[in-house]
Amino acid sequence: xxxxxxxxxxxxxxxTMNDRLNRVFDEAYGHSTGNLDYGQWMPAVDLKEEENQFxxxxxxxxxxxxxxxxxxxxxxxxxxxxxxxxxxxxKQSYHRVERAYGKFVRSFALPTxxxxxxxxxxxxxxxxxxxxxxAEESKPKKIAIKG
Numbered sequence: 001x002x003x004x005x006x007x008x009x010x011x012x013x014x015x016t017m018n019d020r021l022n023r024v025f026d027e028a029y030g031h032s033t034g035n036l037d038y039g040q041w042m043p044a045v046d047l048k049e050e051e052n053q054f055x056x057x058x059x060x061x062x063x064x065x066x067x068x069x070x071x072x073x074x075x076x077x078x079x080x081x082x083x084x085x086x087x088x089x090x091k092q093s094y095h096r097v098e099r100a101y102g103k104f105v106r107s108f109a110l111p112t113x114x115x116x117x118x119x120x121x122x123x124x125x126x127x128x129x130x131x132x133x134x135a136e137e138s139k140p141k142k143i144a145i146k147g
Contacts, residue, residue, distance in 0.1 A: 041083055041100035047108055051140075054110060054132040061126035062099075068123070070130060072116045077132065080105040113137065 046057045058079060060068065068081040085101040113135035121130045 041102050042104050043079075043106065045079075045106060045108075049111075052134055054114070054134070056108070056128075056130040056132065058106070058128040058130075059126065060123070060128045063126070065123045068128065070119070070121055072110075072114065072119060072132070075110045075113060076107050077110055077130070078105065078107045079128070079130070 044059045048055050048057075054077075056077065056079075060081070060083075063081060063083050067083070068079065070077070070079050072078070080103070082103045083101050110132065115133045115135050118133045119130065121128060123129070
């Protein structure tokens, strides 16, 4: 029996794990998440927890609010949309295109129950702000001590 030694490579293990996760999401959601290609766009997001709500801030420069969709289902907040390349610009002769365009979907599992019907959002200066109030049963309660 021949035994072949293979040198351990943490990078190879990480890439293999990434491929496996991508396949899991492809099968679960019926579409390709794939690896990020050069130029594919994924907005940067901050999600913070405050006492009574979660606040999500997303960088959406150059987008119209009509091109965004926000919804909550089963305590998962999903933001999706598309940043479009201007049709006029396609006729021009660009020497360099570094800004990315295209469709995106971002989903975030919220750690506590939320009031889905009270979620509000605003969009100003390319920043999307989503306020997600916590459900009453998930807010911390102070208990008085008698005696």
